[in-house]
Amino acid sequence: MPDHATYIRGAAAATALGGTVRENCDALIEGRTAFSEPAHFDAKGRKLGVDHELDGGSGSRAFRLLAKLRDVLDFAIPSGTRLFVATTVGAIDLLERGGETDTAQEFLKQAERVFGLPGGVLVSAACASGQTAVALAMRQIEHGDICHALVVGGDVASEFVTEGFAALGAFSKSVCRPYDAARDGLTLGEAAGALLLSGEPGGAGRISGAAENGDAAHITSPDLTGAMLAEACRAALGGETPAGVVGHGTGTIYNDQAEIAALGTLFPDAPPPLFSLKGNIGHTLGATGVLQIALGLELARRGVMPPQANLRTPMPGANVAAHPRKLSGSKLLSLNVGFGGLNSAAVLEAL
Amino acid sequence: MKITGGTLLTRELEFLTLAKRAAFGAFPDLNIARKEIVQLPGVPSGDLGDFGRGGVTVRRAMLTALLTAWDAGGTIPGNTGILGWNGDGCTAENLAYWRDYADCGRTAGRGGLFVATLPTIPYCEVAIALGCRGGIAYLRTQEDTSQLWSLLAVSAPGTYICGEITRDTCCMLFADNRQNGGIPPKCRTLADAFAALGGGR
Numbered sequence: 001m002p003d004h005a006t007y008i009r010g011a012a013a014a015t016a017l018g019g020t021v022r023e024n025c026d027a028l029i030e031g032r033t034a035f036s037e038p039a040h041f042d043a044k045g046r047k048l049g050v051d052h053e054l055d056g057g058s059g060s061r062a063f064r065l066l067a068k069l070r071d072v073l074d075f076a077i078p079s080g081t082r083l084f085v086a087t088t089v090g091a092i093d094l095l096e097r098g099g100e101t102d103t104a105q106e107f108l109k110q111a112e113r114v115f116g117l118p119g120g121v122l123v124s125a126a127c128a129s130g131q132t133a134v135a136l137a138m139r140q141i142e143h144g145d146i147c148h149a150l151v152v153g154g155d156v157a158s159e160f161v162t163e164g165f166a167a168l169g170a171f172s173k174s175v176c177r178p179y180d181a182a183r184d185g186l187t188l189g190e191a192a193g194a195l196l197l198s199g200e201p202g203g204a205g206r207i208s209g210a211a212e213n214g215d216a217a218h219i220t221s222p223d224l225t226g227a228m229l230a231e232a233c234r235a236a237l238g239g240e241t242p243a244g245v246v247g248h249g250t251g252t253i254y255n256d257q258a259e260i261a262a263l264g265t266l267f268p269d270a271p272p273p274l275f276s277l278k279g280n281i282g283h284t285l286g287a288t289g290v291l292q293i294a295l296g297l298e299l300a301r302r303g304v305m306p307p308q309a310n311l312r313t314p315m316p317g318a319n320v321a322a323h324p325r326k327l328s329g330s331k332l333l334s335l336n337v338g339f340g341g342l343n344s345a346a347v348l349e350a351l
Numbered sequence: 352m353k354i355t356g357g358t359l360l361t362r363e364l365e366f367l368t369l370a371k372r373a374a375f376g377a378f379p380d381l382n383i384a385r386k387e388i389v390q391l392p393g394v395p396s397g398d399l400g401d402f403g404r405g406g407v408t409v410r411r412a413m414l415t416a417l418l419t420a421w422d423a424g425g426t427i428p429g430n431t432g433i434l435g436w437n438g439d440g441c442t443a444e445n446l447a448y449w450r451d452y453a454d455c456g457r458t459a460g461r462g463g464l465f466v467a468t469l470p471t472i473p474y475c476e477v478a479i480a481l482g483c484r485g486g487i488a489y490l491r492t493q494e495d496t497s498q499l500w501s502l503l504a505v506s507a508p509g510t511y512i513c514g515e516i517t518r519d520t521c522c523m524l525f526a527d528n529r530q531n532g533g534i535p536p537k538c539r540t541l542a543d544a545f546a547a548l549g550g551g552r
Contacts, residue, residue, distance in 0.1 A: 042457075088469060095445055102442045104470070105491055121502070122491035124470050132488050139505035160445075163452055164465030211507070212486030213430070216478045219401065220466060228484055339466070340475025342487055 006138040008348070009148075009203035010075030010196035011294035014065065015281050016051045016189060019072045024291075025298045028306040029324050033280050035175055035187060041096075041159040046171060048157045049189025049282030061156045062091035062107055066114045069152065069192040077196065082146045083120030085111045086133035086153035087286035092160045111152055126338030127248070128212065129153065130289020131346050134195065135210035141199045148199075153290030154192035161285070162188055168220065176251030176283070177310040178276035179260070179318040186250040189282025193290035205297040205350045208331070211235035215341030221254050222337055226262030229343040233266055233333060236345035242272050243329030244305045246296045248337045249276020250283050251310075255337055260317045262335075271319045273327070279309030292334040293348050300350035303327045352504055353532030354524050356423025359545045360415045362519035368422040369524070369550040375418070381410045388414055394421045397480045404463075405476055406444065408516055412473035413480050415521040416512060420481060423525035431510045432485025433474045436499045436541060438516040440491065441470045473516055485509060496544045497537040504528055515541035524548075 013020065016034035017027040027034075035047040039055050054064045090107030108122040123133035130153035137149035155161075165171055165188065172185035197207070211232045215223040222229070247259050263271050277288075277295060284291060299305065305327055308320040330351075336344040357369035364384060365376040375391075378384035385402060388394060397417050402410055420427045448464035455461075466472060470489035478487055486507065492498035503511060503526060514523045522542040526535075536547035545551065 089445070092445075095449055100442070100446060102440045103445065104440060108491060119493060121498070123488055124491075125486075125488040126469050126471055129488075132486070136488075136490075136502060136506075140502070143505040145501055145505065159457075160449060160452075160468075163457075163460035164448065164462070164468065167460040167462035167465055169462075212432075212488075214433075214475070214478050214484050214487050216482050216484050219472065219475060219479065338471075339469060340471055340478070340487060342471070342475070344486075 005206040005208050006141050007198050007201055007203045008195055008205045008207065008297055009198045011297060012069060012073050012194040013291055013294050014068045014072050015191035016049045017281055021294055021298050024295055028277060028280055029304055031307045031309050033309050035282065038157055043162055046162065048187060050157050051190055060091045061093045063110050065154050065156055065192050066111055069194055070114045073194060075196055077115060077150055078148045081117055081148040081150050083112060083115060083117035084123055084133040084137045084149055084151045085120055086123045086129035086290060088124065088126060088129060088155055089161060092158045093156065096158065096160055115150060117150060125342050126340055127285055128289065128336035128338035128342040128344040129286040131334065131336040131344040132212055134207065134289065134293060134346060135212060137197050138207055138210055141197060149197045151195045151197060151290055152192065153287040155190060155285035155287055157188060157190040170252055172251060175310055176278055177312065178249030178251045178279045179256050179274060179308060179315050179320045180311055181313040181315045183251045183253060183256060186252050187282040189284045191281060191284040191287040191291060193287050193294045195290055195294055204301060205348055207346060208349050209236040209238050209347040212344045214343065217341050220339055222258035222341060224254060224258050224261060226258045226265060229258060229262035229337065230265040232343045232345040233262060236347050237333060240331060242331045242333040242347065243327040244273045244332050246292045246332055246334040247274050247276045248335045249278050251278060256315060259335060260315060264317050273305040273325050274319050275305050275308055289336045289344065293346060296332045296334055297348050297350055300327065300330050300332050300348065352500065352526055352528045352535065353530035354526050354535055354548060356419055357524040357545055357550055358415045358418040358422060359542055359550060360411055360521040366418050367551050368418055369545060369548060370422045381414065384414055388417060393425045395425060395481065399480055401476055401479065406467055409473045409476045411521040412477050412514065412516060415523050416477040416481060419512060419523040419525050427481060428510050429482055430485045431483040431512060432506065433478055433483060433487045433512045433514065434503060435470060435474045435489035435514045437491055437494065439518050441468055443518065444468050474514060477512065494539045495537060496541060500535055513541060
């Protein structure tokens, strides 16, 4: 059990399922999904987890996403809070419209303006960006460098990323089915999430451990043995057994295989209940790690593991179900995996 | 924190190291640089199987990392982490992928170009080449290395390669946040810190 903890004093989520943590968790427990064709670019018939409230307007869609997140915050940001921004491509729509700019840096600058927190830190670790940012913020809090951190994760649905994943053959032909025996790829989504972390006790929960490492194996594929991911989980858990796992669960053959291998190594007899929110809202890239903790905390507080959306037949070794399940404890393990063999594990606990 | 080695690759393709104060090059191109660097006594062999596949940024990062490992003693721990910081990010790679897609009539993207559109990719290729299994992230902060040092100081105890890649240069320092060596110099760039630590000519 780690000696220190970082408290979660606030959480926010702006996704295609809703603008509050409560709305999102209600939808997850009901098994609702939010996939549709985007109106802001030609996705060539593919459906994505698009937030149509972001449609229209003349400025950057990514900037509108940040503004929406600010509008749904239901907690105050203490003075002296440090901003951490997790994203993969940031305001990529600026580049799509001809701008020759560092789109991640533009996203960071806009987040600094929107939340009134200059001097922020951009954290980019592919699809593990969200949890990596949370871990960095947690360590600075526990080291006493800062008292509070606002961790924002976000990415928009874009032609840039959609065509890139399509080129890699990573897209599902229909819709992503995380941890399903017949899964055939991912579905992209767009969202933003925020966590107010603090060293001062209080709030709805805490993060009791986090660890990251790398496979050093392949630039796009995870190590299918899940060995290093299991190692990250072990380090984050510190000997504890979680009541459930909020997995990365993209629905690609390799990602889910690596995760189940890691969880099988860790819990050979009885793997905890598992769930991925990508079956509901798609892969939201830089947002996913932040959302997994924000929504995971509320699910742990309610004591419910949602049904796995789009599940037909669980893949071997995956403790997933098509119906909600009661959690036996208040602690959840959350996983992120990213291009380059990046692994991230975080442990959250409802208080 | 102690900096035990480092390498600066200049725009003239000259490699300058920090601890051993060695200079290699200037090389006419990166392929010739690779051939000569891997033959140097004590340079880790590394897995450079992806050298030809990666773009110029990846190749520069791989060779700079090899010499950084050599400068820091030759063998680096398997749990070494990598923190990329500031520099030029991946704007050039993003533009290259998007222009190719647009020039081809927006029918299909090119996977090989898309993979390069993450700022962590050069550092992940370094991790594969050197077998580093610590955490990897790219961070952007204000132009002040003290922000990098403070984030490094609170990272998991161990050794790290800190990198800064620009359009023309690549600088990497090998740091051990468990050793007491004081706080490295406060500079605008990592290349400036390399010089302030005594690296360069």
